[in-house]
Amino acid sequence: MGSLLRTVLVFAAAIVTASGASDAESQIKAVLNLQVEAWNRGDIPTFMTTYAPDCVFVGKQVAHGRDQLLARYKKTYPTPKAMGHLTFNALEVHVVGSDVAFVTGEWHLARTAAGGNAVGGLFSLVLRRQGQEWKIALDHTS
16 A cells, blocks of 8 residues: 555544544543433422433442442432532543543532531532443442
């Protein structure tokens, strides 16, 4: 193969790889936006659709699976005041394969004193592509 053809093929492969990572990053950010929108509507069931059925959540305790995590969220955030207003900041999306990515960022809940006051912290997520969707497989939130 000639050096020009080899150069063109390497360049084309780099574009496809960058485009795939960019598409994945956009899709993952859409998952996080869905979380924020659902949370801020007080819609925990829709918020939970972003998690894989076999997800693991690591916080003050470990929850295995979407059902355990849903129960945890309902117990911890029983009212709209307790849920507050969620924002994510300093998001970094790292696509490490065609079906795996990780995200780091900051979360913040703006809440009144009646809701438990403002809280926030850091999180890291591992997401897996399942079919055409990205789902959170591991959520470590502090």
